[in-house]
Amino acid sequence: MDAAERAAALGAYALEASGCERCGLAATRTRVVYGSGPSAARLMLVGESPGFHEDREGTPFAGRPRELLERLLAGIGMGLDEVYLATVLKCRVPASREPLPEEWGACEPYLYRQLELVRPVVVATLGSFATTLLSGRALGITRAHGQEVEVTLGGRRVLLYPLFHPAAALYTPTMLEVLERDVARLPALLGGDERAPLESAPVAVAPDVRRTPQPVQLGLF
Secondary structure, eight states: OOHHHHHHHHHHHHHHHTTOOSSGGGGTOSSOOOOBSOTTOSEEEEESOOOHHHHHHOSSSOHHHHHHHHHHHHTTTOOGGGEEEEESSSSOOGGGOOOOHHHHHHHHHHHHHHHHHHOOSEEEEESHHHHHHHHSSOOOHHHHTTOOEEEEETTEEEEEEEEOOHHHHTTOHHHHHHHHHHHTTHHHHHTTTOOOOOOOOTTOSOOOOOOOOOOOOOOOO
């Protein structure tokens, strides 16, 4: 499958996901937040689940966390438009509670298909939840951040790079300092300035469809 075919497949999968009813979150969401970004991005950011603003806008990482991500990436000479953004869960979890195993289990196939199609070099997991799920190790983000590990995701070997979640760093100056240092290492992990051409996936954001594994201990950030 070449880059154009992968871009088309990513868009088609987003359209399919827009009507997902695999778990009870379909009854409370506003929109499916599938993901957004170039279909051949070298860097993929993966968070836990959509929040209030993401649920309404339909894209991951909205509001102040998105602004912080933009600033951090600008500091290393990258733009957010060069990065593929995704969350483990594609629907908002009510009351900011921890996702249930049947909820994140229902969403796992979507995420792994995204990984398979985008084929990133580095997958940066934001917070404990995404880090635990994709690493298979129940390590808190305080211990795991900034320590890259090679794993197989989407049928390919990639570097998994845990980071503090920007939503948490916004309110904790010391955490923000650590996040800035960790993000500063991304160019080296990505291979310096060598970047593959990026093909856009114009329908990677799910359409506006409005609707009235073994459990592990996971923290929100």
